[in-house]
Amino acid sequence: DTAVSQTPKYLVTQMGNDKSIKCEQNLGHDTMYWYKQDSKKFLKIMFSYNNKELIINETVPNRFSPKSPDKAHLNLHINSLELGDSAVYFCASSLRGSKSEAFFGQGTRLTVV
Amino acid sequence: GESVGLHLPTLSVQEGDNSIINCAYSNSASDYFIWYKQESGKGPQFIIDIRSNMDKRQGQRVTVLLNKTVKHLSLQIAATQPGDSAVYFCAENMAGGADGLTFGKGTHLIIQP
Numbered sequence: 001d002t003a004v005s006q007t008p009k010y011l012v013t014q015m016g017n018d019k020s021i022k023c024e025q026n027l028g029h030d031t032m033y034w035y036k037q038d039s040k041k042f043l044k045i046m047f048s049y050n051n052k053e054l055i056i057n058e059t060v061p062n063r064f065s066p067k068s069p070d071k072a073h074l075n076l077h078i079n080s081l082e083l084g085d086s087a088v089y090f091c092a093s094s095l096r097g098s099k100s101e102a103f104f105g106q107g108t109r110l111t112v113v
Numbered sequence: 114g115e116s117v118g119l120h121l122p123t124l125s126v127q128e129g130d131n132s133i134i135n136c137a138y139s140n141s142a143s144d145y146f147i148w149y150k151q152e153s154g155k156g157p158q159f160i161i162d163i164r165s166n167m168d169k170r171q172g173q174r175v176t177v178l179l180n181k182t183v184k185h186l187s188l189q190i191a192a193t194q195p196g197d198s199a200v201y202f203c204a205e206n207m208a209g210g211a212d213g214l215t216f217g218k219g220t221h222l223i224i225q226p
Contacts, residue, residue, distance in 0.1 A: 004156075033213045041200055043157070045213035055213075090156050092213075101147050102214060104156035 003027050006091045006105035013081055014113055021076045021108045023091030029103075031096040032074035034066060037088040037107070046089075049074050050096050081112045125223040132193050134220045136186040136203035143205035147214065148177060148188045151200045160188070160201075190222075198224045 006023040013019050025032060031050040037043045047066045048055045054066065063079045078085060088109050094102040126132045138146070144165040149157035163170045163177045163186075170177050176189040186203050200221050204214040 035213070035216075041151075041219045043202065043216040043219075045215070048213045092156075101159040101162055103159070104149075106156050107154075 003103050004091055004093055004105040006089075006108055008108060009106060010109050010111075012111045012113060015081055015083060017081050018077070018079045019081060019110070020078070021089055021091075021110075023074050023076070023105060024072055025091075025093040025103070026072065027093055027103060029093035029095050030071060031094050032068070033092040033094075033102065034074065034076050035090040035092060035104075037090060039087070043090070046076075047074075078110075081110075083112050086110055086112045122218070123221045123223065125225055126193055127225050128195060129192055132190045132197070132222060134188045134190075134201050134203075134222065136188075136217050138184050138186060138203070138205050138217075140205060140207060140215070141184065142207050143215075145206040146177070146179060146186050147204045147206070148175075148186075149202045149204060149216075150197075151202065151219070153199075157202060193222075193224050195224050195226070198222060 004025045006021060011019060031048060033048045034046040035043050036046050045057050046060045049066055049068050065077045066074055067077055068074045088107045090107050091105040092102040094100060147162040148160040150160050151157045161172045161175050161177050163179050168179050174191045178187045190197055200219045202219045203217045206214050
């Protein structure tokens, strides 16, 4: 069983399009995250979402929006895609307050052309 | 803002040797630290963690050392194997943990046969 799964694994799209990446976790965690990994492998938090509390990294453009239909899902919507959005996006989950590790999905490689 | 960083971008060791990967952090409020391993095409995978009230923690072939005085974290891998080849990240989490992990830049560990 995959603990944190995200789809699609690869996404190629044109500039200006709107796209979504889905994420699901079956670990019973109460907090989910989206991270962006750039071409230099640097990982940076974009959002954390816990029980309808959204914490946004201030550097994330408002074209990016997380949507959580329930505790097990946190999808990432991106509007008006730009070339600079090309990266690998990782979903993760953890138990807030337990000081335990976050579990990561396999990543979605987004390429904007 | 404050961030976690790594001293060496690439580390090459002979198979069977021990390796040490270093990490400097600057946020004195951080109370939880994790080492992740990321293989090509995969998401970060938990290796070992340590809380700020400890200075050493051992796992299977891995040891994490925490020196709060100089804000230094290290990962020791004993008897390295080809499967240890990956990018290793240290990450920190401040008290509360709702805003996710702050990652260092990553060290690429290469195991030479």
